[in-house]
Amino acid sequence: MRGLGLRKRGINIISCPTCGRTKTNLAEIVEEFENEVSEFEAHLDVAIMGCEVNGPGEAREADIGLAFGATSAMLFKKGTVVKSEIPKEMAKNILKEEIYNMINK
Numbered sequence: 001m002r003g004l005g006l007r008k009r010g011i012n013i014i015s016c017p018t019c020g021r022t023k024t025n026l027a028e029i030v031e032e033f034e035n036e037v038s039e040f041e042a043h044l045d046v047a048i049m050g051c052e053v054n055g056p057g058e059a060r061e062a063d064i065g066l067a068f069g070a071t072s073a074m075l076f077k078k079g080t081v082v083k084s085e086i087p088k089e090m091a092k093n094i095l096k097e098e099i100y101n102m103i104n105k
């Protein structure tokens with residue numbers, strides 16, 4: 001797992017190096033997500049992981065994250081899956097919604 005380490009405040013995106021288990025274009029998803037949350041002020045560690053089998057566990061240090069399969073994704077918090085079978089195209093929006101809720105608690 002690696003952090004992109006691009007910012008000292010705001011959303012810190014953590015991703016995995018990908019491997020044979022990865023069934024999605026993770027780099028593209030990470031890049032899009034990074035652009036979408038660039039204005040977020042609150043500091044959270046957010047993981048975007050390349051598989052559902054190991055992603056949540058490997059990113060258990062992250063506050064929240066997504067682990068992607070071929071067509072769906074899981075949402076997890078501190079390594080615990082809180083939502084699964086999320087259609088891939090909806091995953092980033094659901095993650096952003098959860099982040100808003102965490103920030104505005």
Ligand code: SF4
Pocket residue numbers: 016017018019020021022049050051052053054055058
């Ligand atoms: S999270 Fe999954 S895809 Fe990413 S490096 Fe680990 S095993 Fe591979």
